[in-house]
Amino acid sequence: MRVLGLISGTSHDGIDSAVVDWSLDGDVLTGVVEHIGERPYDAALRARIVAALPPRPADMGEVCRLDTLIGQAFADAAAGCGPVDLVCSHGQTLYHWVEDGRVRGTLQLGQAAWIAERTGVPVVSDLRSRDVSAGGQGAPLVSSFDLPLLAGLPGRSGALNLGGIANLTVREPGLAYDTGPASALIDAAVAAATGLPYDEDGRLAAAGTVHEGLLTELLAEPYYRAAPPKSTGKELFHPGYLDAVAGPYGLALPDLVATLTALTAETAAAEIRRHRLGTVVASGGGTRNPVMMAMLRERAGEARIVLSDELGVPSGAKEAIAFSFLGWLTAHGLPGTVPECTGASGPRVLGSVTPGRGPLRLPEPPPRAPARLRMRTAST
Template sequence: MRVLGLISGTSHDGIDSAVVDWSMEDGVLTGVVERTGERPYDHELRARIVAALPPNPIDMAEVCRLDTLIGQAFADAAEAGGPADLICSHGQTLYHWVEGGTVRGTLQLGQPAWIAERTGVPVVSDLRARDVSAGGQGAPLVSFFDLLLLAGLPGRSGALNLGGIANLTVRELGIAYDTGPASALMDAAVSAATGMPYDEDGRLAAAGRVHEELLRDLLAEPYYRALPPKTTGKELFHPGYLARIASPYGPALPDLLATLTALTAETVAAEIRRHRLDTVIVSGGGVRNPVLVGMLRERAGRARIAPSDEFGVPSDAKEAIAFSLFGWMTAHGLPATVPGCTGATGPRVLGAITPGRGPLTLPVPLREAPDRMRLDAASARGARAAVR
């Protein structure tokens, strides 16, 4: 079954896509990654998304407009993504309602009807809400994908995603959680100072020096000491949060970015050391930042830091591939959550299904979930640029 996964993460810079042809035999799920892509949001839409993020106020009229506009942007990405039997759309998280460490609700915008109408293909969407309603954090859902990917690796292993927020999955403990910001605060600093979306290749951070006193203040954030399961996002790590802590020091932009890079590296590495990991498979946009990866390797102790590309998972497309997997699981009536990772009371089949054109026809439900996964991304090489 060919499933197109679509996601826009906490960097809210655009839509990642991956078409994966899934098949299962003897408990092993094989995914052939046929195409991956990235479609940036247009400037006006991205600006409206940023303006709607907490702690900024927003009215219901703008929520409605954004639900439509993001849905249409996802429909554009789906149309360019290539043929598929099913689409699984994460949408764009606008708010994750957390009180006292408990997730009360979550909101992803991007009306799936626009995708189904444009493509004629059924769409699985709104995946996080079911886990939250079962007492979970709604994140990190990618832990289900990670544990299948890590199965069979020697030693103690983990999977790390460096997006706007960093999340870590630990195979031996069957847990996963957000460690804190990855690029969220770095991107906020660059955007405020230059109008650019991020520090390309970490060049500004490379020119700066870590401000140790500011770093100590940043590391005092209580979130880092909270025990998993836990999740966070830009409802905590937003530009106002950064300005409140950093402004008294008045650091130059390169020094601020060097310090924020060290913050991400240290908060992630502390968890890697705590779990005594031997291998960490890393994905996400942070893999392209050599300053961040260098600091992480310096602080991660004995762990080997390996890009997910070595394991058949293009680092830029991991979460899109994971959501393709979730769509396949839902279509086959299988749960795609790990209660020990999200904190839910049990595993759940995720999402709601919007029919495409014609009768809604789903595969015969499977009795058993896969216990291992094998990915082949060879056919996706060279195809990424074609779907941008």
Template sequence: MRVLGLMSGTSHDGIDSAVVDWSASGDVLTGVVEHTGVTPYDPGLRAAVAAALPPNRTDMEEVCRLDTLIGRAFAAAAARCPAADLVCSHGQTLFHWVEDGRTRGTLQLGQAAWIAERLGVPVVSDLRARDVSAGGQGAPLVAAFDLLLLAGLPGRTGALNLGGIANLTVRGSGGSALAYDTGPASALMDAAVLAATGRPYDEDGRLAAAGKVCEPLLAELLAEPYYRRPAPKSTGRELFHLGYLDRFAAPYGLGPADLLATLAALTAETAGAQIRRHRLDTVVVSGGGTRNPVVMGMLRERAGTARLVPSDGLGVPSDAKEAVAFSFLGWLTAHGLPATVPGCTGAAGARVLGAVTPGRGPLRLPEPARRAPARLRLVPRAPGA
């Protein structure tokens, strides 16, 4: 079954896509990664998304407009991909409602009907809401994917994704599991670069490489109470936004280079501290943050004895990891299998995730799977295939 995964994360810079052809044999699910790509948001749409994100305020007219425009953008991105039997669309998170450490609601925009109408195939969407309704954090949902991907690796293993927010999945001994957001990855760095230069991100970490870490500011940022909260926990731009950063950084009057170096150290220290805490032997790393050599160099220094391995080595392109993961979540939903990992999100139990929007014809889904896969095998498409 070919499933197209679509994802736009907290960086809200574009739509990641991955078409994976899934086939089950025994307890192993094999995915042939046939396509990965990214479709940048139109600058006007990206600006509209940014204007609606916290701490900004918006109204219901704008929410309706964004739901439609993001849905159309996702449909256009999907139409550029190879044909699939099913689409699983994450949409764009506009708000993640967290109070006193508990997630009370979550909102992803990008109306799935636009995708279903354009492609004519069923679309799984709104996956996070079901986990939240069962008492979970709604994040990180990729834990179900990570745990199976890590299953064949020896020792204590983890998967770290460095998107706008960094999330860590830990596979412990005896099948125990834990997953949570460790803090900002590129969210604060991107906001600082955009405000200072107008560019969307620090390409190749050049600004950060030219700067020096401001240790007093770093210490203030590390005092954020979120880092001390127990898992399961999740966060986003509701907390880590430009206004939050300015509140701490403004008194120091740092130039862009020193500020970026300090924020790179914040990402590396908050993620590295959790890697050390769990005494991980191997960490599979993915996400746009892996392209920032300053962040990765600082992370290696702070990761203790853990070996950092790019997810590409396991058949998962680093830039498309979450799109591949949502393709997997769509496959699970289509086969009637739960994707919530209660120990990771805090949900009351395993749940089948998402709502299904039919395509143009009658809704036909596969027969429910008799058992869930115990291991994943990801392989790239053979050349010329």
């Protein structure tokens, strides 16, 4: 079954896509990655998304317009990926409602009907809400992909994704949670000072010096001490948060970016050390930042940090591939959550299904869910 996974993450810079051809043999699911792509948002649409993010207010008219415009952008991205049997669209998170550590609701925009109309195939969307309704965090859903992917590795292993927010999956005892910001605060600092979206190749961080006083104050954030399962987003780590904490220091931009990069490395590495991980499989846009990766390796103790490419999962497309997998699970009537990872009361089949042009026909559920994943690219 060929499933297209689509996602725009907490960096809200564009749409990642991955077409994976899935085949099940016993309890082993093999995924052949046939296509990966990145489609930047139109500058005007990205500006509207940024303007609607917390803590800025957004009226319902703008929410409606963004739901349509993002849906159309996702439909455009899907149309460029070739024929598939199913699309699984994460959409764009606009708000993740957390109170006292409990997720009350979550909102991803990007109306799936536009994708179904454009492609003619069924679309799985709104995947996080079902886990939230069962008492879970609704994140990180990639743990359902990470655990069977890590199953073949020796020793204590985990998976770390460095997007706007960083999340860690630990294979044993089966745990996953957001560790804190990855690029979210770095991007906010760079955008405010230069108008550019991110610190390309870590050049600003490389030119700066970590300010230990500010780093200590940033590390005092209560979120880092909260017990998992837990999740966070730009509702907490937004430009206003950065201004309030870092503003009084008046640092030059390179020093501020170096300090924020160290914050990402330290908060992720602290969890790697805490779980005594021997191997960490890293993915996400942060892996392209050599300064961040060097700081992470320096602080991660004895852990060996490798890119997910070594397991057949292109690191820049890991989350799109994971959502392709989640779409496959939903189509086959299988749960897409790990309760121990999200905190839900039990496993749940995720998402809503928007039919394509013809009758909705879904496969027969297999006798059991896959226990292991084998991934490769079509060229290997």
